[in-house]
Amino acid sequence: MEEFYIEYFIENKYEAPVRKANFQLLVIPDSNSQQVQELKFYCSENQETLISKNIFGFEIINYYISNPFTEFWFKLSAKITKPEINPFYISPLLPSDEYELIHSLDFQIDNSLFLRSTDLTKMPALVNYTFPEYNGEIQIFEYLLHLTSFLYQLLEYSPESTDVNTPIEEVLRIRKGVCQDYAHLFISICRQNKIPARYVSGYLNQGAGFTGTSQLHAWAEALIPDLGWVGFDATNNLVSDHHYIKIAHGTDYRDCSPIIGVLETTGAQKSIHSVIVTNQ
Amino acid sequence: MKQAEKGILDSYSLTNSHYDEVFKETKEPKEHYQSIVERFNQLSLSDYERINNEVKTAFFNQGITFAVYSDDKKPDERIFPFDLFPRIIPNDEWMQLEKGVIQRNRAINLFLDDIYHRKLILKDKVVPADLIFSSKNYLKEMVDFTPEGKIYTHISGTDLIKHTDGQYYILEDNLRCPSGVSYVLSNRLALKKSLFDLFDKLKTKTVYQYPEQLLEILKTVKPKNIDVPTVVVVTPGMYNSAYFEHSFLAQKMGVPLVEGRDLFVDKNFVYMKTIHGPIRVDVIYRRVDDEFIDPLVFRKDSMLGVPGLMNAYRAGNVTLANAPGTGVADDKAVYHYVPDIIKYYLNEEPILNNVKTYHCEKESEVNYVLENIDKLVVKPVDESGGYGITIGTTLTKEQIEEVKVRIKSNPRKYIAQPIMSLSVHATFIEETKEFEPRHIDLRTFCLMGKDTEYILKGGLTRVALKRGNLIVNSSQGGGSKDTWVLG
Numbered sequence: 179m180e181e182f183y184i185e186y187f188i189e190n191k192y193e194a195p196v197r198k199a200n201f202q203l204l205v206i207p208d209s210n211s212q213q214v215q216e217l218k219f220y221c222s223e224n225q226e227t228l229i230s231k232n233i234f235g236f237e238i239i240n241y242y243i244s245n246p247f248t249e250f251w252f253k254l255s256a257k258i259t260k261p262e263i264n265p266f267y268i269s270p271l272l273p274s275d276e277y278e279l280i281h282s283l284d285f286q287i288d289n290s291l292f293l294r295s296t297d298l299t300k301m302p303a304l305v306n307y308t309f310p311e312y313n314g315e316i317q318i319f320e321y322l323l324h325l326t327s328f329l330y331q332l333l334e335y336s337p338e339s340t341d342v343n344t345p346i347e348e349v350l351r352i353r354k355g356v357c358q359d360y361a362h363l364f365i366s367i368c369r370q371n372k373i374p375a376r377y378v379s380g381y382l383n384q385g386a387g388f389t390g391t392s393q394l395h396a397w398a399e400a401l402i403p404d405l406g407w408v409g410f411d412a413t414n415n416l417v418s419d420h421h422y423i424k425i426a427h428g429t430d431y432r433d434c435s436p437i438i439g440v441l442e443t444t445g446a447q448k449s450i451h452s453v454i455v456t457n458q
Numbered sequence: 459m460k461q462a463e464k465g466i467l468d469s470y471s472l473t474n475s476h477y478d479e480v481f482k483e484t485k486e487p488k489e490h491y492q493s494i495v496e497r498f499n500q501l502s503l504s505d506y507e508r509i510n511n512e513v514k515t516a517f518f519n520q521g522i523t524f525a526v527y528s529d530d531k532k533p534d535e536r537i538f539p540f541d542l543f544p545r546i547i548p549n550d551e552w553m554q555l556e557k558g559v560i561q562r563n564r565a566i567n568l569f570l571d572d573i574y575h576r577k578l579i580l581k582d583k584v585v586p587a588d589l590i591f592s593s594k595n596y597l598k599e600m601v602d603f604t605p606e607g608k609i610y611t612h613i614s615g616t617d618l619i620k621h622t623d624g625q626y627y628i629l630e631d632n633l634r635c636p637s638g639v640s641y642v643l644s645n646r647l648a649l650k651k652s653l654f655d656l657f658d659k660l661k662t663k664t665v666y667q668y669p670e671q672l673l674e675i676l677k678t679v680k681p682k683n684i685d686v687p688t689v690v691v692v693t694p695g696m697y698n699s700a701y702f703e704h705s706f707l708a709q710k711m712g713v714p715l716v717e718g719r720d721l722f723v724d725k726n727f728v729y730m731k732t733i734h735g736p737i738r739v740d741v742i743y744r745r746v747d748d749e750f751i752d753p754l755v756f757r758k759d760s761m762l763g764v765p766g767l768m769n770a771y772r773a774g775n776v777t778l779a780n781a782p783g784t785g786v787a788d789d790k791a792v793y794h795y796v797p798d799i800i801k802y803y804l805n806e807e808p809i810l811n812n813v814k815t816y817h818c819e820k821e822s823e824v825n826y827v828l829e830n831i832d833k834l835v836v837k838p839v840d841e842s843g844g845y846g847i848t849i850g851t852t853l854t855k856e857q858i859e860e861v862k863v864r865i866k867s868n869p870r871k872y873i874a875q876p877i878m879s880l881s882v883h884a885t886f887i888e889e890t891k892e893f894e895p896r897h898i899d900l901r902t903f904c905l906m907g908k909d910t911e912y913i914l915k916g917g918l919t920r921v922a923l924k925r926g927n928l929i930v931n932s933s934q935g936g937g938s939k940d941t942w943v944l945g
Contacts, residue, residue, distance in 0.1 A: 198722075200723070200754060202754055202766075232769075233599050233772070240725065242725070242766070244722070283580075283581060283587065284581055287580050287587050290577075290587065293591070294591050429598060440754055440758070
């Protein structure tokens with residue numbers, strides 16, 4: 179068993195007082211992917227909290243603040259344990275059987291949400307690259323490894339080159355991006371090849387020397403028949419293992435934003451956040 | 459009242475190319491129109507105009523106006539043009555129509571439940587899965603969520619026309635909080651004063667229970683553990699073109715009319731701000747579109763919604779009518795499958811006709827289409843807003859050939875339909891001071907709650923006031939008529 183300590187912190191400062199606000203935070207480690215041993219969180223407003231589930235069943239912390247404020251911070255700390263994972267998979271199925279399965283109508287209907295294109299995973303009509311194509315000659319897992327390293331080589335990791343709303347078209351033009359761009363591109367190519375794929379947000383233990391900055395990390399999961407959902411991190415050219423501490427998955431970034439707020443205010447805001455993961 | 463020498467309807471001239479609702483080919487009125495034609499013919503033109511003006515005044519006094527916007531002017535408040543001559547539907551004809559509308563809406567409701575849960579109709583290849591999943595109105599927020607009582611379409615407005623063959627055809631389904639019912643009730647109120655004796659004589663069915671029925675239906679889908687639910691109507695605000703209707707319905711139901719900003723969500727419950735403090739809200743008849751109802755989930759720039767509403771809804775703490783995500787079923791492309799949808803879920807033959815649709819992907823149908831392009835409307839299945847539609851009668855020979863090439867190159871992309879013609883109804887035209895035939899359609903209103911259904915006996919008959927115009931919308935110079943269903 180591996181033990182991890184996580185600290186998540188966000189602070190927003192507002193130029194003008196906020197009269198009313200709703201916040202939703204999606205930052206609690208997913209209890210299906212690991213065991214959450216300790217969990218504490220608080221915010222600046224000393225609010226009672228409500229934990230509810232989002233549409234994919236992940237826990238959201240909700241705040242409704244109706245007294246004026248100019249500063250909002252939130253802090254979460256957690257201790258989780260998970261078994262060591264050796265991320266090497268062999269499907270018991272033949273490549274041709276896998277191919278047939280993922281092309282069956284029932285399979286496609288059951289996984290339709292993760293095969294549909296979204297705004298952030300939409301592939302432009304004209305692309306200057308030939309992406310690896312899945313044709314059923316090799317196993318899906320092997321294909322996805324190939325795709326992961328292809329994207330790792332295609333894009334240059336460059337903090338602040340893009341933001342959370344950057345479409346794939348732009349990412350391909352500048353050939354730079356951050357973790358969510360790698361994830362979106364991976365997902366988009368999977369879906370084009372009829373392999374269900376989803377966006378994953380989470381914490382990454384950086385002690386292991388991965389790229390991910392001190393923010394939340396993003397990677398992708400693809401559905402391989404008979405193996406289930408397997409995580410691929412094109413940013414680091416890796417298959418996800420126990421260092422990947424999942425928070426949530428969804429169709430793209432928008433299902434996994436760590437914080438969404440709707441505020442009544444007039445001015446601008448400044449935001450800082452930090453993530454610390456330690457392994458003991 | 460002095461007997462007029464010449465009846466005001468005597469100068470009416472028939473068109474031979476369209477189905478006339480009022481007159482037979484001999485120009486005698488049809489049986490169910492006899493009393494009203496007789497009655498109108500007793501009036502002189504000036505009597506008729508006097509009544510007409512009284513009715514108009516009544517509309518202004520009730521405040522029944524809609525706003526027409528133009529760039530440089532203040533909004534122009536107009537009354538929705540109303541024609542005194544009611545459209546009359548005999549009882550047996552109506553009963554058939556009513557059964558058909560209920561059947562259709564029941565099936566559509568089951569369809570929505572299926573495509574958001576087990577998706578059997580897609581797996582059985584009755585409706586193409588791609589068609590549903592590529593629709594932006596198919597909401598992931600509704601997948602595997604079951605609304606109270608399994609009701610999605612609490613309120614639906616089914617539009618029908620009568621074709622030259624004298625048969626009703628469904629034009630479209632409106633499943634996203636359709637408008638128009640306030641006009642039905644106001645039209646009746648205005649007309650009843652002038653023609654009350656005829657109402658009694660013909661045993662015309664009343665329409666006045668609608669608001670009461672709507673409230674009952676909304677109460678049947680109240681969240682669990684609530685005895686007496688608080689119901690509200692949510693409007694986008696007074697600048698919305700249907701604001702009159704929102705306030706009208708709230709007032710007639712005796713429930714608060716609120717805007718999104720009057721509500722808030724705290725710990726997954728919805729509250730309304732009042733001078734006595736917050737009051738919990740249980741059922742929301744929302745006249746705000748899906749994408750605006752919750753900025754935390756849908757459009758972030760929406761000022762019309764309530765942050766957190768979808769979460770409260772999904773927790774079962776509030777009911778939204780209609781359910782979000784119903785728009786996937788009133789899509790043009792899904793329309794063609796509704797007869798199959800009815801057969802699939804109800805194991806019944808559809809009572810009402812869909813407009814015949816030829817699918818060019820089917821080899822048995824594409825040949826007919828290619829040979830009859832001049833008589834057909836050809837539409838791409840995946841475009842909306844009228845883009846790419848060709849109407850056979852308006853095409854040159856060269857254009858017909860072009861359409862053929864397009865269909866042959868991608869038959870899956872095209873469907874074709876016969877050119878439908880709307881029936882005509884005698885309508886008083888102010889410019890000529892005469893009754894002339896004008897095209898009409900009919901919007902029916904159907905309500906569905908837990909184990910209960912209601913259909914308004916009548917509906918909104920819309921009339922295209924411009925000669926030859928097939929567009930019956932109010933913003934396009936359309937008007938309306940009262941619709942009488944006989945006893």
